[in-house]
Amino acid sequence: MPVETGVDHVEFICPKCGHQWERQYGVRHCETPSGEVREYFQIGGLWVLPPYTAAGAPRCVRCGRRVIGRLNGRH
Ligand SMILES: [Zn+2]
Secondary structure (H helix, E strand, O other), rough: OOOEEEEEEEEEEEEOOOOOOOOOOEEEEEEOOOOOEEEEEEOOOOEEEEOOOOOOEEEEOOOOOOOOOEEEEEE
16 A cells, blocks of 8 residues: 655634634555545644544634634645
């Protein structure tokens, strides 16, 4: 199973208070035998849910609202 690793620079802009921040996620791209590509995300060595989904959206440090990330560059 081929695995590619990379880093996603993810930008968050809180729609409630306007707070803006960026975080880097380690990404692993795994291809299943059927050719489907899956992505797994890490912060500081811990597995986390994708920041692009409601479930994995971090909370704004100012107002506590969950903010879904936007890909701002991949390396
Ligand atoms: Zn906020």
